[in-house]
Amino acid sequence: MKQTLTLALLLLLAGSFRLSGQVQLPYILNGAATQRTCNCYILTPDQQTTSGTVWNKNKINLRQSFNYVFDVNLGCKDDNGADGIGFILQTKGTNLGATGQGIGFKGISPSLGVIIDTYQNNDENDPSFDHLAIQMDGVTDHLSSNNLAGPVTALANSNNIEDCQWHLFRIQWDAVRQQMDVSMDNILRLTLNKDLVDDIFGGDPEVYWGFAGSTGGYSNLQQFCAALRPAFNFDGGQIFCDGTPIQFKDYSSSFGAITHWWWDLGDGSFSVDPQPPAHLYPSAGHYQVKLVIADNSGCISDTLKAPFTVGAYPVARFTPDVLCLGGGMTMSDQTSIAVGTLKKWEWDWGDGTTSNSQNPLAPYATTGPRNIRLTVTSEQGCANTVEKSVLVSQIPTINGSGENVCLGSSTHFQGVNLTPATPVASWHWDMDNQATLTGIQPTYQYPDTGHYLVRLYAVSNDGCPSPEINIPVSVTAVYARAGRDTIVASGQPLQLQAQWGDDRLQYTWSPATGLNNPYIPNPVALLHKDQTYRLTLVSPEGCRDEDQINVKVYEGPEFYVPNAFTPNNDGRNDVFRVIAAGIPQLDFFIVWDRWGQEVFRSNSLPGGWDGTCQGHLAPAGTYVWMVQGVDYTGRRFSRKGTVTLIR
Template identity: 65%
Template sequence: MKRLICLFSSILCLHGIVNAQQNLQPYILNGSATQRTCNCYVLTPDAQQLSGTVWNKNKIDLSQSFNYVFDVNLGCKDGSGADGIGFILQTKGTNLGAIGQGLGFKGISPSLGVLIDTYQNNNENDPPYDHLAIQMNGLSDHSSSGNLAGPITLLDGQENIEDCNWHLFRIKWDAVTHQLEVSVDNQVRLSIQKDLVMDIFNGDPMVFWGFGGSTGGSSNLQQFCAALRPEFRFDSQQILCDGTAVQLNDNSSSFGVITRRWWDLGDGTTSTALQPPAHIYPKAGHYEVKLVIEDNSGCISDTLKAPVTIGSYPVVDFEPPILCLGTPLQVNDATTIAVGTLEKWNWDWGGGITSNVKDPIAPYTTPGFYNVQLTVTSKEGCSSTGGTQVQIAEQPVISATGKNACFGELNVFTGTNETPHLPIHKWYWDLGNGDNSTQENLSYRYAAGGKYAARLHAVSDLGCAAKPIDVPVEVVDLKAHAGRDTLIARDQPLQLEGLAAGTGLTYAWEPATGLNDTRLSNPVAILQKDQTFRFVVTSPEGCMDDDTMHVKVYAGPEFYVPTGFTPNNDGMNDYFRVIAPGVPKLDFFKVWDRWGNEFFSATSLTDVWDGTFKGKPADTGTYVWMVQGVDYKGRLFSRQGTVTLIR
């Protein structure tokens, strides 16, 4: 127990042992290679033109199978980094190595190299991505006879391996089948079948093995470790639930034999077994499991810290208790869980009908009561089942009417429940103008004429909504307009222009004096004296509106022109204008000063002189005017005179 306390309080208490063991390591280091920890080595620091090799002192026998596991790290500089590392088998000795593109392998013969190349050398026929290849006899050119397999990416779909991360690198040799298999992060990437002893090493099965790495004009920090990775796993059937015995299985990776393990299960429980006994955690919650391993060389791993969630059991619930036909029968899961993550749902609707979505649509088509059961399972494998009776209710049916109205009067709305056995709990009118009402029947006065898209909603006592009914209504606003007041010459025909909104309208003008037809919207009037007309419009619904216009009758044709005006913007007599009863067409209207300078000119009776000349106020004084036009009988008609401008 003291040993465990030492390990989990601080790994530093082992450093004295580790440092003593480093001097006993069976490796020879060359060039830039250095030992970083008990089981880890730097082949090249991040510097140019370096070579580092680490060779095991003891040869291995290729007539025997081996399964070597390493961690490799190719640095962090993608693109500008180089050059790579290789796992090498050779018979020449333990002081070999080369800088640059050779990766410590080039020129060594006989040899076999599993090369991780992070730089594209065109003269070596390298691909543009970081790549893996198996080569022999120091030939690193991928187009040479020494290229046995590859090049390919180290990981499927990943072109960059200079990612600052450690990657598990496995070399597996089967001496019986003569198969060499290379895996990266537990993915088999390359495999060859070749008699290495006879085809490469001339019948000599005893070879040195180790790692080489190099840099050239570019560089990277390049490292490897004799793998010592603590890891654990759960059986595929293991559930992690409150009160359930949990079995942790060791799944560690190591280059050598794992001789010792130290477990901390996160709740104060510790163990040194290959795998701790099945363990029941005291309660649901989140725990941190720690694992440290030691191999037969005396190297001790970093501490694995892995979270483990012991889940609580779901509290099953769902809603609503009443579903309405005529709408999607949407059921919503309302299950809660104190610890863990809900992952699976299984609904049992009865009659062998099931569903496995979280929020399903119930399959029922007729009203009634149905027993529904739901089983919910968490990601941790914790399951609970609950059920309740769900009512499938009918949808009420309603109808509605709306009556058109004249502007200023009331529109009448009525609602009717066509399914009296389903009482209506609430009526809801949308009157189409932003106003609402909760009355079943109502009378409503709109503030403006027009068409309104009213709509009636209703909800039954069980909460089921009826299909809404559209009730379009119209407020008839005739907007009668008799026309602007005007003036006319005695006996001059005047075309009246009565206007109104709507179709199928009837018209009446009062009085009939001087009119050719009082029932037209645009009769012709010939008058002898001033007259005020009333224009009356009636719609098919019986709506009525009226308007008046006044006609001033002059003896004409004639031009009426004032003798003076005061353009001082006081709103009184500010403009000089001509009034021309009986003269519908004006040829010109002009104003001159006493020296004959033209100050104003117009060809329309609506144009007026504002007392300015070229944008500036004209002087006070007397001006000469002349007007000419064609009267309603086609005769040329003109007048002239003077006007006084007073300021």
């Protein structure tokens, strides 16, 4: 029967049980109090200046012990909420209550109240936090002699109980020891040792009990339930692993005696026992366990829905197989698990030492084989162990070199193992331009000039990589530029200038004819006839390049002007220009037509007239020109004449 009950049948039983139980509730409601569910009551709605009480119409005898468990909810408004609720013992009757700061307790005497106060009334010496206190005879002033215990924070870990949450509120009376313990969420908050019968109720042990709540200028929705809270737990040594029977233990809380349990174990199995038999799940996986309880008042709890995992066993693995002294000594956990979460790692290094990190550093200081054992345990308590031999080896120490070369030549590299006792199996070169090489003596031709920082590491026969080292190399190119061909006047000093400025380069001009120094970038030439000079550049790496410049020497200083030109774009004699030997500065060069109209003007060399005027072809004929400039000695002079434009 236990394993074949369906959930629908359980709900049907629960529903019928609730209907028969609700008519038997022995409570009397006053003021704003209303019944919300079978076992739950609203003491005050979220309204100002209201009060409500719920009294059990049957007296209890304080010569007997009791253990009452409730759920309480003080609302959701913290800053502007009020005023609180109280569990009250009294002998006056079941139609009592008061609004405002009295919390439905004020003025009731004789009485004992366990008060949850959520508003600070300075005239009653309230603390600023939501507090719990035991008081008597309807007096709520905490400095009064009627304040028997507290105040303390209502919750152990918070100053605020107006948090929208339900909290388990337990009142336990031990009649033999005459001790009352008050707990909130299963944490003891107050203890009172007092003869309640004689000291408060004048020897009368028969008292009414109930709850009261009130609001004043502020308000909150304030509720309580005769506790009916399903819960389950497990033994401390229980593991939750595939193939292991699971023993559920009922830890439900109830105001009255629990009379019924309905368990749905999440895999199609059901039970109505207070504690189901140890259950073996068909496989590892995630399940949802549901529990519903009912008490002797006929009320049925909400359904507890608790996720529950039956874990698989881990598959323990780790790397590497080789540890490198002075390099990689970190162990890497590679364990996997199909269902569950890995929680604990236990490394046994085989030398009496252990570690609990997931990826620890191995503690070895000498080379040789080591037996390492790893045990991994999941949150569900499922464990697996793997053991293997790991070699502890030494890393190589290396050096290397590379040549500085000229562009177009290959650089030769050399690796050196400084620890011959640790043989190297492979060399790895990063050329600093996304290229890589291997081998102990590689060569590489860089595609461009530059300074490169080559990175090199080596790997030993056991697989241990060396530290990386840097090897700087340079690839150089030189470009000889002697300058543009030019003209000078006979005897005019000419400054030559190599168009490359680098103090590391060697400069040679040849022949040395007319030069003041043929081994500098910018010698001065003094010529009386045409000359061609060749410039040779050589870098420290041996990079070499040559260029030449042609120097035309004229008698002068003088202007040399042709008497005709043919601007027909045949590449010969297309431009009418002036050759100004020994004249570095031109004032003007002007051409007029035969009617005196200016058709061309320039003050630059070696510019000239291309035979056009205002964008049109000038007609064939004779034109007048004039040129003026300053020679290299500073003398200004001019020349004029005619030129024939031939079409």
